[in-house]
Amino acid sequence: MSNITSEQIDLYNRYIRRKRWILFVTFILMIFFALFAMSVGSIRLSFLDILKTLAGQGDQLSNTTIWQIRLPRVLAAILVGAALSSAGAVMQCVLRNPLASASTLGVSQGAAFGAALGIVVFGGGVVNSANATSAITINNPYIVTLCAFVFGSVSTLIVIIISRFKRNIGPAGLVLVGVALSSLFGGGSTLLQYFTDDTKLGAIVFWTFGNLGSANYKELIVMFIALSLTIVYFMLNRWNYNAMESGADTAKSLGVNTRSIMLVSMTFCSLLSAIAVSFVGIISFVGLVAPHIMRRLVGNDYRYLLPSSALAGSLLLILADTFGRSIVAPVILPIGALTAFLGAPMFLFLLFKGGENNYSGK
């Protein structure tokens, strides 16, 4: 019996080691493509040049290119990708909805409206033509983020209320709520654009495309702190999420306070989405696609799904942004459009598979 027993444990340990390897490989790929992304552009730099520059040994041209332009852009891709994807994975779990993500539930659009309101009414976005890669700057990022968070949370709250009081709404039904909210906030944003002046209009429109180049170091630090705190909270609750995968009743019977976990998790998710949206604009579908790819590879175990989704989100955004910068260079394609091309087919696939209410789409 003990032999059989230790065989079971060995088998399971091997299975866990495989998940750790996937996590490690995703991390290495993310680092590799981050360096690759810093090497491509009008000024080509070798990996050695990049490493030297990062170590403080670069020449002036490399220093300017890396520290001023490419590093903040790559860091923005890493942080925003990780934020949207980990938020997507958690939303899919706590709402028991495989189609959930910040963009499909209208949270991003709510945040976008809030941010636009912040730009027009409180802070003001200006076109900064001196620096091509950071064409749009937001004068007062905190008020814009706050407004984005407030309106992102309005969407979140409506989604939570509807999912609680209309339990038979189903995954696709909840996404229809997201569609309604997106239209509502989209309409609000259009009205703001209609009544604002040309400069601010340009700012809002350009910014709603999603642009990783608009983030500066100050914003990246805010994003890093928010992301770190949220990931710590998510990881502390990884066993609760695992339990919630088996349904609310089972989770409760395992000692999980499902209501408070859902409310706090969704608040963190809207905070992350709001910060992402207010700093780099709307980037759709990453929060949907990255967790689903990783569910296929590491399963629904949140011990591994959360970190691997975050890494996969970063990797996806780095790839999409690098592709967008290099395919028709020197024109930079808006990253929001590229992620939508990637995400929409996946979304439709999940929608068709939705009848089975199955996360991995099997």
Place this chain on the structure above:
Amino acid sequence: MSTNVLEDVSFTIEPGQCLAVLGNNGVGKSTLLKCINRICSIQAGSIYIDGKDAYKMKNKILAQNVAYVSQKSENSNMTVFDTILLGRKPYIDWDITAEDRQIVSDLIDQMGLNEYTLRDVSTLSGGEAQIVMLARALAQQPKVLLLDEPTSNLDLRNQHEVLKIIRNLAETNEICVALVIHDLNLAIQYCDRFLLLKDANVYSNGGIETITSESIGSVYGIEVEIIEHKNKKLIISNNY
């Protein structure tokens, strides 16, 4: 306007006993089970587990004492090992320990699930999946095991298989088992106490002697005949 699902319900279960909760659909059998481990909450009264008030226990402590298997388990696409490991959730502080892995592994062995260790639970048959859910509940090392219709989706062989396991577990591990079941013949074969619910109240509560054609007739609203076969009661419906 709200109505009370259950009123004036009072009963005890001793360790090693198997209590069948019986009654018509909608009478509140599942709700009763859910009230015991606070999935639903009671408006008045109290529930004691091993002398301690269940409604004053921390979630984690309650889950270490009471395990529950719901009527329909949601498809979580997890492996058998991971699903049973979830039963250790009330004991996990930061991460699982070697002891947790050992308990899960022993349960896999005990329940005859060895060849399915890394199989996705959703790919198993109804009977096998039900045994996995039982194993998950047992990983909680509970004093009380609540089972909501554990045999409802199983074929005849698996119904007996699962109930035999439950019966043995109750006796060997000194667990109090309360199960909701619709098949009265299965109930009288495997359970030793019977709680009959009618109109939100307890109709009768006791041993096999409480199962009579009158009590069943009154609770279910049908005529039945109870015959003895090999010293065991057998319930036959006259409504045909």
